[in-house]
Structures are given as structure tokens and as C-alpha cells.
Amino acid sequence: xxxxxxxxxxxxxxxxxxxxxxxxxxxxxxxxxxxxxxxxxxxxxxxxxxxxxxxxxxxxxxxxxxxxxxxxxxxxxxxxxxxxxxxxxxxxxxxxxxxxxxxxxxxxxxxxxxxxxxxxxxxxxxxxxxxxxxxxxxxxxxxxxxxxxxxxxxxxxxxxxxxxxxxxxxxx
Amino acid sequence: xxxxxxxxxxxxxxxxxxxxxxxxxxxxxxxxxxxxxxxxxxxxxxxxxxxxxxxxxxxxxxxxxxxxxxxxxxxxxxxxxxxxxxxxxxxxxxxxxxxxxxxxxxxxxxxxxxxxxxxxxxxxxxxxxxxxxxxxxxxxxxxxxxxxxxxxxxxxxxxxxxxxxxxxxxxxxxxxxxxxxxxxxxxxxxxxxxxxxxxxxxxxxxxxxxxxxxxxxxxxxxxxxxxxxxxxxxxxxxxxxxxxxxxxxxxxxxxxxxxxxxxxxxxxxxx
Numbered sequence: 001x002x003x004x005x006x007x008x009x010x011x012x013x014x015x016x017x018x019x020x021x022x023x024x025x026x027x028x029x030x031x032x033x034x035x036x037x038x039x040x041x042x043x044x045x046x047x048x049x050x051x052x053x054x055x056x057x058x059x060x061x062x063x064x065x066x067x068x069x070x071x072x073x074x075x076x077x078x079x080x081x082x083x084x085x086x087x088x089x090x091x092x093x094x095x096x097x098x099x100x101x102x103x104x105x106x107x108x109x110x111x112x113x114x115x116x117x118x119x120x121x122x123x124x125x126x127x128x129x130x131x132x133x134x135x136x137x138x139x140x141x142x143x144x145x146x147x148x149x150x151x152x153x154x155x156x157x158x159x160x161x162x163x164x165x166x167x168x169x170x171x172x
Numbered sequence: 173x174x175x176x177x178x179x180x181x182x183x184x185x186x187x188x189x190x191x192x193x194x195x196x197x198x199x200x201x202x203x204x205x206x207x208x209x210x211x212x213x214x215x216x217x218x219x220x221x222x223x224x225x226x227x228x229x230x231x232x233x234x235x236x237x238x239x240x241x242x243x244x245x246x247x248x249x250x251x252x253x254x255x256x257x258x259x260x261x262x263x264x265x266x267x268x269x270x271x272x273x274x275x276x277x278x279x280x281x282x283x284x285x286x287x288x289x290x291x292x293x294x295x296x297x298x299x300x301x302x303x304x305x306x307x308x309x310x311x312x313x314x315x316x317x318x319x320x321x322x323x324x325x326x327x328x329x330x331x332x333x334x335x336x337x338x339x340x341x342x343x344x345x346x347x348x349x350x351x352x353x354x355x356x357x358x359x360x361x362x363x364x365x366x367x368x369x370x371x372x373x374x375x376x377x378x379x380x381x382x383x384x385x386x387x388x389x390x391x392x393x394x395x396x397x398x399x400x401x402x403x404x405x406x407x408x409x410x411x412x413x414x415x416x417x418x419x420x421x422x423x424x425x426x427x428x429x430x431x432x433x434x435x436x437x438x439x440x441x442x443x
Contacts, residue, residue, distance in 0.1 A: 001188045006177035006221075027180035027223070030214070049173060050211035054277060063251070063280040069210035070281070071203075073180055074225065118277060139362040140275030 004073070014078045016041065017085030025072035031065075032056040034072035035082065043083040043113045047142070054141035057114035058082045064121050083113035086120060095165065096120055099158035100151070107145035115141050119155050127166070129159055175213035179222045186231065186311075189224055189338060194313040196222050197336035203227070205249055207274065207282030208290035224338075232340065237262065240347035243309075246339055250279040250287070250297075263344055265304060265352040265370060269296045272354070275362040285339045291329050294365040294384035296356065298325060302389040303370045303381035304344050311340040325388040350374060351441040355433050356384070359420065366421045367429035371437035378438050380406075385413040385426050396442055406434045 004010045009024040016039065023038035030049075035041045035058070047053035049068045056067040059081040086094045093101065096119055106112040115138065122129065122137050134155045138148055183189045193200060199221035203209055212218040226232055232247035235256055242262050244253060250273055253259065253266065260267040273279055273287065273296050287297040288308065301308070301321040308324045310317050310333055317337075324332050333339065350373025356365040368383040377395040392409050394402075410430040415423035 001184050002182040004180045006179050010180075026177065028175045028177050028213075030174065030210075033174075049214050051207060051278060054275075057277055063249075064277045065281055066207075066277060068214065069206050069278075071180070071206075071210075071223075073182070074203075074206075074227070122276075136361060137276055139360050140277040 010073055012072050012076050014075050014080050016080050017082060023072075027071065027073055029072045030068050031058070031070040031072050031075055032067035035067060038072075041082055041084055045110055045113055047110070052142070053111070054114045054118070055111050057117045057141070059117055059121050064118060081117070083116050086116055094120075095161050096123070096154070096158040099154040099161065103150045103154040103157065105146060105150040105154035111141055111143045111145075115143065115151060119158070123155070123159055123162060127159060127163055129156070131156060173214050173216060175210075176216060176219045178213075178220050181222060181224045183224055183226050183229055186229060186340075189226055189229075190311065190313040192222065192224050193336045193338060197334070200224055200335075202246075202289070202338045204246060204286040204289075205282040206286075207278045208286060208292070212290075226338070237346070238343075240345060241343045242346045243341050243343040244284050245341045246283065246285040248284055250274070250282050250284055251276075253284055254279065262346040264349075265300055265354060265372065266344065268352065268354045269300050269370065272296050272356055272361070272365075272368075285342055288324070288342060289331065289333065289339050291325055291331050291388070292364070293328050293387050293389070294368060296354075296365065296368055296383065299368055299370055299381050299383035299389040300354075301342060301344065302391055303372055303379060304349070306342055306344040308339055309341045309343065310334075310337040312337045316340070322391070328387040351443075353437040353440045355437060357429055357433070364420070367426055367433060369430065369433045369437055371434075371441045373441040378442055380409070380434055380438060382409070382413060382430055382434070385415045385430065394438075397438065398442075402435060402438060403431070406431045406438075409434065 004027050012025050013022040021039050025034050032046050035044045045055040047055035051066045051069040058065050058067050061078050134152050201220040203223045203225045232245040234245040236243040254270045287295050306321045308319045352372045354370045356368035358365050365384040370381045372379045379393045381389050381391045383389045410427040415426040417423050
């Protein structure tokens with residue numbers, strides 16, 4: 001049994017975008033706050049804090065996860081991916097990110113980190129999505145700038161580009 | 173907002189959950205996927221002194237088939253059940269309903285039993301359990317008990333679970349069921365249902381369950397009905413649900429939906 005009292009600072013370690021990170025959290029600390037305040041990974045945004053807006057969406061052990069509905073202590077020992085892990089290098093955007101840029105799929109960008117994580121997770125599993133699949137997935141996010149259509153376009157374009165890229169790799 | 177401070181217990185065995193509930197049941201909440209409870213904590217609608225995390229108990233993360241029944245453990249996530257290869261064959265209604273439960277981003281972590289424990293009046297999983305006549309297996313330190321779905325839900329977000337009990341599993345009948353159908357109306361797919369309906373063909377007629385209107389999912393059983401007899405039965409049911417006006421819809425609109433969706437579903441399963 002592992003029991004921590006409310007005021008204890010508990011060590012929390014996990015893998016973040018391939019690198020080991022650690023910090024301390026009281027039991028009540030949310031993963032969203034832990035990422036931003038303890039680790040300094042501020043790409044994960046905090047919107048509604050009750051799981052509705054989707055801005056804090058990350059991937060934990062392969063599962064899409066609302067960081068605001070998860071305690072830091074729950075992810076001890078887990079493998080996390082956040083929006084900071086999407087770009088292949090600091091000066092280069094990934095295929096999905098580039099498609100967002102081309103299609104103006106973001107304006108203020110507040111919701112974008114979460115949406116990118118949902119789409120990245122989805123496209124890895126289902127590389128040939130239909131538009132309605134993308135729209136269904138996006139129902140788990142709120143964007144007040146774009147009206148969603150540019151995001152759908154970007155996602156479909158990225159899927160097509162990813163399919164071509166993987167075909168080239170197969171033939172290579 | 174942030175939750176009030178609480179102790180956190182990462183249970184390593186079911187016995188630890190039972191001991192903690194026996195000692196501190198009234199002040200404790202069981203944390204599974206957290207997709208309802210964490211929101212309640214963040215909004216401080218729930219202020220437990222102790223949170224008991226059961227998600228590292230692999231014995232609760234099981235889907236078992238027994239004779240004519242499927243048992244779903246407390247740690248089984250909605251997405252895992254949706255990915256279960258035998259779902260459409262064994263639990264066709266659940267296969268139709270689950271894509272409407274929350275969003276992909278919440279089904280990935282949310283559990284089947286957690287949605288039942290939360291007992292939101294518009295939630296789809298409680299509706300399904302009631303329609304199919306499922307059972308809830310409750311466990312406490314000294315004894316276990318099994319409640320029929322209709323006895324489990326007692327009010328809005330209120331269940332018959334005692335403070336020192338937790339839902340260990342639920343079971344659903346998977347044999348000898350007739351045709352089923354499900355439909356709901358919400359502002360967007362994945363939002364809370366304004367009205368959710370599910371219908372099941374039975375040996376001597378049809379059963380219809382409605383969520384999102386009364387405080388708990390409600391069921392009616394009718395012989396094979398059609399035409400004006402069906403309309404009358406649906407109208408009476410719609411009024412009996414005691415619909416209220418709220419932010420999302422008027423009482424009148426809800427009654428209209430019950431009549432319209434109910435008629436479509438009953439016809440669909442009795443066709």
C-alpha cells in the first residue's frame with residue numbers, strides 16, 4: 001500500500017517526450033499544473049479545468065488524457081507525450097504542425113496544443129480518416145477562433161501527406 | 173478551480189480498498205478513470221479527505237464471460253470495452269451506446285463502472301444497465317451484495333452504494349436478447365444528452381428506457397404496440413418523466429423528443 005497524506009510533497013517521476021523528468025507534488029496537484037509549474041512544460045494549456053475544453057489534452061501511456069482530470073501522482077512511472085514533443089527538431093515543425101500553419105488552423109493558439117495531441121494520437125492509429133471521424137474527434141475540443149473547418153482541412157491534408165511519406169519509406 | 177487537499181492511497185490490493193473504506197468510508201472516494209470525479213473535485217462539488225486510486229489493481233481490469241452474462245470490472249476503461257473484439261456479438265446495445273459516452277479523449281480514461289457510480293441522469297451507461305436489467309456488484313470488507321440496476325439508482329447522482337462499499341464490477345445479460353436500438357439528442361456529439369433513449373425487443377413486446385429527463389433512467393415495458401396505442405403509451409411515459417425546463421432545453425421539447433425518438437426506436441426493434 002502506498003498512502004500519502006494531503007500535505008506531503010511526493011516525488012513524481014515520468015518520461016516526458018522521451019526524457020526522464022521528476023518533481024514534487026502534493027496529492028491534490030493536477031497533472032496540468034505539475035507540467036506547467038514543476039516541469040516548466042507550458043505547451044499544455046489550462047482552460048476550463050473540468051475536462052470540457054480539451055486544451056490540456058496529453059498522451060499518457062498511449063491514452064489520450066485530460067491533464068486537468070488527472071493527478072500528478074497518477075502518472076508516476078508513466079510515459080507522457082505533450083505538444084512539446086511533436087516537432088522533430090527545435091527549428092522544424094512536424095507534418096501535422098505544418099499543415100496547421102498552411103491552413104490557418106489556429107489563430108490565438110490557446111486550444112491548439114491539445115488539438116494537435118488528439119490528432120497526432122488519432123492519425124498514428126488510423127492513417128486514413130474520413131472527415132466525419134476527424135469532426136467526431138474534434139468534438140472533444142473547443143476552439144473559439146477558427147470555426148473548426150481549417151482544423152479539419154489541416155488534419156486531412158496531414159493524413160494524406162503522412163500516407164505518402166510512409167509509402168515512400170516502404171519503397172525506399 | 174483546484175481540489176481541496178486530500179490524502180491519496182494507491183491501492184496495491186483490493187483488501188486495502190476495503191480496509192480504507194471500512195475506516196474512512198464517509199470521507200473517502202474511490203478514484204478510477206477520474207473523468208467525472210476529478211471534475212467534481214476541481215469544482216469542489218466533492219470534498220473527500222481520502223482518494224483511493226484503484227487503477228493499478230489488474231484484477232479489476234477484466235472483462236469476463238460467464239453463462240449468458242458479461243462481467244465488467246471496476247478498472248475497465250470505456251475505450252477498452254469499445255475495443256473488446258466480442259462486444260458487438262455479446263453486448264450489441266453497449267456497442268451502439270459507447271461511442272456516445274463523452275468524447276474519445278474521455279473514453280480513453282473513463283471507466284464503465286465509474287460512470288455508474290457518478291450516476292448522472294443523462295449518462296448513457298446507466299441507461300443501458302437499466303434497460304438490459306444488469307446488475308451492480310458491490311463489495312465491502314465483510315460482505316458483498318448484488319443489486320439490480322433498478323435498485324441501484326436512487327436519485328440524481330445518488331446511488332444505493334453505502335459509504336463503505338465500492339463497485340467491484342457490473343454484469344450484463346448477453347444471451348437471448350432481442351433487437352436493440354439507441355439514439356440521443358445533444359447539442360454536440362459527446363455533450364450531455366438532452367434526451368437519450370434505448371429500446372429492446374423482449375419475448376412479449378418491447379422495453380424503452382429514457383435518460384436525461386427524470387433524475388434517474390426510467391424504463392417502461394409494453395406489449396407489442398403500434399399506431400395510436402403506441403403514441404398514447406409514449407405520451408403517457410413522456411408526461412410521467414416529470415421533465416423540467418433548464419439551460420439546455422424546455423420540458424416541452426424533452427417530451428417531444430421522448431415521443432419522437434421513442435416511436436422510431438420501438439418501431440425499429442419491433443419491425
